Amino acid sequence: MDPTHIAPTALPSILHTLRTAWQAHRPSLEQRRNDLQRLRAALKSRLPEMAEAIAADFGHRSTHESLIADGMTVLNEIDHLLGHLRGWMRPRRVGVGWRFWPAHAQTRPVPLGVVGVISPWNYPVNLALIPLATAIAAGNHVILKPSEHTPRTSAFLQDLLASVFPADRVAVVQGDGELAAALSGSPLDHLVFTGSTAVGRKVMAAAARHLTPLTLELGGKSPAIVCSDYPLDKAAARLATGKWFNAGQTCIAPDYVLIDGRRQRELVQQLQTRVRERYGDFSDASDYTRIIHEGQYQRLLGYLAQARERGVPVIELATVDPERARRERLIVPTIVLDPPADLDLMQEEIFGPILPVCAYPDLAAAVADVQARDRPLALYVFSDHREAVEQVLGQVVAGGVTVNDTLLHFAINGLPFGGVGPSGMGAYHGRAGFDAMSKQLPILWQARWAASDLLKPPYSKIAGLLRALVR
Incomplete structure (x- = not known):
């Protein structure tokens, strides 16, 4: 067993410590703000170390992509939480209606207690710290289980958070899938899980034991629809960013493109141009991220092998030495043209730099294709005609x-x-996350005198009042 990993049997004690501390001292506005400010300062000062840890876990990951996706996003979210926290914590007045005058009512956001966060490997800091910071903003204590597939980043997170929070406010636990399963089945007050749909089902089943409320951030096949009016050079540039950022290892990356048939080949040419502009001949490829581990690498190669066996056109948009590709787990941006629906890459979320480009006869057919699948995590529509966009939406x-x-x-x-x-x-991010990790406590304040004092037998004495109430 990895010495940094803990046994699932250690979880009850850790959760007891977090919960006992929370019950003894529920975080005030001042503490929440101070916690967020210290977290921001600590992360900001260690961004180069963060990028190095992520790159080591991936074999190679673009430093700039780490700074953007795992640095900037977290700092920006903390700034947003700090800017709005006081207002979000205020009770909201709720009208009671004339029948209950002179009572008044409000909802008051109160912390839930202990929030669990199970984060993935693809954006290992972003998808750990944004839900953690949101839970802290909402006044909770947190137990974080980062991915075992990014051990250096997980160690970085553990050290970073230990420098900011006392152990009875934030705990980082490292372990494999067995530990994640045990945490999912623990008596948490809320659980945020980011990962695959298949694992999400298991997390939900485990959480059901304690009726733990869930935020599940899963995945699926997110489509991009390029309408016939949209300029292909612009579509290609933006698709290239979305698909090949982090080598496609993004839950909201465009998973496949639907485009009118007469422009399909031209789009492929435009995508190839964008790849050359951005990555050159891949002799360096310092701005291009590698595949996280051998299992994911072989899975993606299997998709391409299956397509080739079926005679489906596979177009690699760059050429690298095969031995180097194997050594570095490097898969160049690759297009698959009109793959049949029964291919694995059209059945499963790709989560890599492979992009199916599928021709459609008209927009209605493209929409029908999307509707025939599970509801996606993300949808991308390219058109300058509002009517076409609204047709899809x-x-x-x-x-x-x-x-x-x-x-x-x-x-x-x-x-x-x-x-x-x-x-x-x-959902989370911003106010949505704050509300999800709070209990919106409904409170009715009764007045010294209330009409409800009259609502008692014998009802014959208040027949006129009852007629007025039910009119």
């Missing part, structure tokens, strides 16, 4: 949408981030 239910770009809805603090159905449950 009016028929497809997705976790989130970016129009005429990719990925960016994730980064908008005011937009809830979450899936629907197989792509997830619940």
